Amino acid sequence: MAEAPKRVRIRHFARAKEQGITITGLTSYDVLTAQIFDEAGIDFLLVGDSAGNTVLGYDTTLPVTIDDLIPLTRGVVRGVKRALVVADMPFGSYETGADEALHTAFRFMKETGAHAVKLEGGVRSAEQIRRIVSAGIPVMGHVGFTPQSEHGLGGHVIQGRGSAVDQLLADAKAVEEAGAFAVVLEMVPAEAAERVTAELSIPTISVGAGPHCDGQLVVWTDWAGLTSGRIPKFVKQYANLRTVLFDAAVAYKADVESGAYPDEAHSYSDETAEKAHRERE
């Protein structure tokens, strides 16, 4: 998306699709990364329930609660001037029906200042999306591989292969018809994502869904080389923060143990001694 908008709004998502301008998103879970990504011109920040993996150390997103995500989302909102902030609704916070979904969306909007919410599921979540949108809250959909149903789907399985593209398309269309302003396609073949993107009027956002979507999104800790262990095949690494921080920690420990840190420049002294020191210089 061009730098132009002062603040990214859902109309800029629609305009980007019309004009063929690609939308860029990253996850964020704290104020410092939000400031950096916002200054870099990233169009939207998702405070993902992937925080379960990246912040809280769980193996899946299933244990993540609304109360876990609210303070993280608040931090991200405080860090942005331009980017649109999307709050991810966690597992167990919207599935029982439209009332529960709207109640959860209200909590995120009132308690965090986020600009939109996201929830997983196509046909099965259409009533929830419709109700939240009718209350004036923008919704981002999420179809294809939906991590909150990882056990139901039987693992990290690519969705929409072969004839399963029909179900993918039906889910994406249900999200669009329910009033969502954009839809995430996660872990689907590039050809299937291309077809969905062509058939929808709202922008598609790829998470491992190839180059033909209207936007791209990635979990920032994977992309920056901070995540330990395996990262999904679709992630390209743009930095190696794990090595940067490891080397810094090793150097710091060595300096502390040798007495090289803290030196005079990084210590306070008595005021009068400090003044005398300055006068000597």
Ligand SMILES: Nc1nc(=O)c2c([nH]1)NC[C@@H]1CN(c3ccc(C(=O)N[C@@H](CCC(=O)O)C(=O)O)cc3)CN21
């Ligand atoms: N750190 C992180 N990155 C993510 O992309 C992410 C999360 N956490 N948590 C929520 C979901 C879960 N997602 C995932 C998790 C794992 C794979 C993965 O390991 N995929 C394998 C192939 C499948 C397998 O063998 O398990 C791959 O190599 O792409 C993909 C998406 C995407 N989301």
Ligand SMILES: CC(C)C(=O)C(=O)O
């Ligand atoms: C992977 C993205 C789409 C997500 O839902 C998350 O980060 O929680």
Ligand SMILES: [Mg+2]
């Ligand atoms: Mg999520």
